[in-house]
Amino acid sequence: MEKNIVELALDTPELSTLVAALSRADGDLVNVLSGNGPFTVLAPTNAAFTAFLADNGFSSLDQVPTDVLSQIILNHVIMSDVTSSDLIAAGSGYAKGSATGAGDQNISIFFDTTNGVRFNNAASVSTADINASNGTIHIINAVLGLPDIVDHAIANPSFTSLVTALGAADGDLVSVLKGAGPFTVLAPDNDAFATFLDGTALGDVNTAVLSQILLNHVIIGSTVTSSFLVDAGSGYTNTAATGAGGNPMSLYFNTSSGVTFNGISTVFEADIVGTNGIIHAVETVIGIPTVVTFAAADPNFSTLVTALTDLTPGTDFAAILSRTEGSNADGINPNFTVFAPTNDAFDALESVPGEAVLTQVLLHHVIGEANVTSSMLNNPGDTTAATLQGDNMTITLPGAGDNIANITDGSGASDIGIIAVDVQAGNGVIHVINKVMIPNL
CATH class of the missing domain: 2.30.180.10 (FAS1 domain)
Incomplete structure (x- = not known):
């Protein structure tokens, strides 16, 4: 036997x-x-x-x-x-x-x-x-x-660039990621770093910037498995990077075609488990997102993206809302607070206006030079701010019914609801609304 x-x-x-x-x-x-x-x-x-x-x-x-x-x-x-x-x-x-x-x-x-x-x-x-x-x-x-998650990264030769980056970046990230955790790390492989660097030597990357980029691949405090993400379908979580206003950076995930983050980086090896966390190997380095990044990544905003691009060719909204530096000649400067209508919000319009009016409508959804998070609003009470279009909008907390807050737009309509808040980017923040705001045209 x-x-x-x-x-x-x-x-x-x-x-x-x-x-x-x-x-x-x-x-x-x-x-x-x-x-x-x-x-x-x-x-x-x-x-x-x-x-x-x-x-x-x-x-x-x-x-x-x-x-x-x-x-x-x-x-x-x-x-x-x-x-x-x-x-x-x-x-x-x-x-x-x-x-x-x-x-x-x-x-x-x-x-x-x-x-x-x-x-x-x-x-x-x-x-x-x-x-x-x-x-x-x-x-x-x-x-x-x-093995902890750092040990796993060191063991796999596909992660040599990641390991080098962790050692070079500000913040002693190797020691951080050898801590108790738990951590979820989205680990770009060597090819991802080569594409991201595009010929620039890793040693020439500003170490403070490199630290933020790497931290944008780290979720602290939870072990997020691929099955959890698939069950959730899509949504937002926060990374360890710092967004505008010193707030935790948001990260969008969608599992409709693989597991993808911020619309650009897909998992090719999931659920590498260590003692203090889990690694998902990804094919693309996830740069610091702008408000445009999230709008483009989240299919709930596909009509908004079309309005900002195809329907308003005379204004380069994508470039404007991707700005990270101030003192622009047109006076439109980050940080931006964007009130983003869903596809359903656009569908509820009798018709989408022509370019001239639509441009003003879109500008009415943006506050410039301010990263206004939900915690900064008067609660209870009203908060009024001027939009890039020129008219004021007023946010009222608490909201009616299922709304987190209500908005009164430039036209005086007050039945606009904020239904999700604080999608934090590097150059501003997005709040999701269920109706399109109309200025006083």
Whole structure:
């Protein structure tokens, strides 16, 4: 009868420390790995354990806390039968281990077969494909520690530019991302950085700007899995970058065709789990968004985008509302507060006006040189501000019915509702409204 994984380990002298660790660790791992499986066990040698103990300040296996020891061993167990030919055929990628990481997700294991079979760029297979009745053993020459998200980035050669950027940017971001977290990191690969830099050396990028760009790929305080995003469909969250007014930067996600952020960057490898967070590898660096970025990314604003572009060719609204610097000759300067009508709001109009009138209507939806967030409004009460068109608009809190707030526009209409607030960009903020505002024409 073919022996199981534990029985084979008992028969292999160079795995005696592993057997001792299985017996000592929490979780009755001897019985677990004697079960039906199938399992793939990456089995560190005695020498590997000796080096691991020394590197971590333990004089013997008995000094390792049993709960920690259990997680370390489980980080070497894949709950499926994976042969070396399977790994070589894949080339490189991630497998799901059995240790518990951020968000109670299974910690990921990176494999790369470009130079032998390596795991987490820390351990190489010395003996592959030891067949057992309940799976496969691969003997490896190092113990795999429990990786945080920085460890994962360092292990994967596709993220060398990201790792270099993290080290170069202001804010000691490597140390930040080795903290307790949890973090969700959208990790651009090397090709994404090459496209973004477009020939500029990474070392020539302003380190403060680089820090903000990188932080715009980090969500702090939650482990956002791809399944969570898919279930949500679309929406906004905040990153660790700082938008206009010192507010947390918004990030738009949409899962109608893959998982895409800000309309430009799509996930190509999801749910790389570490001890303190999760990584989603993305194909494009996500630059600092403007208010135009969000309008273009969110399909709820497609009619607004058409109005700002195709229907008003005489005014380059896209360029104007993408401005990040002041002292412009036309006097239209950021930051901008934009009241963005939804597609339904435009559909409710009897007709979309011609270019001359539409231009004034669109200007009536923007306040210049102010990043007016919801927290800055009088509540309860009215807040009045002049729009770029010239007429005032008045915001009243609280709103009627389901509205967060109500707006009285330049024409005197007061049934306009703010239905979402504080989509924060680098050059302003967007509030979503359910009717088109009309100035006093």
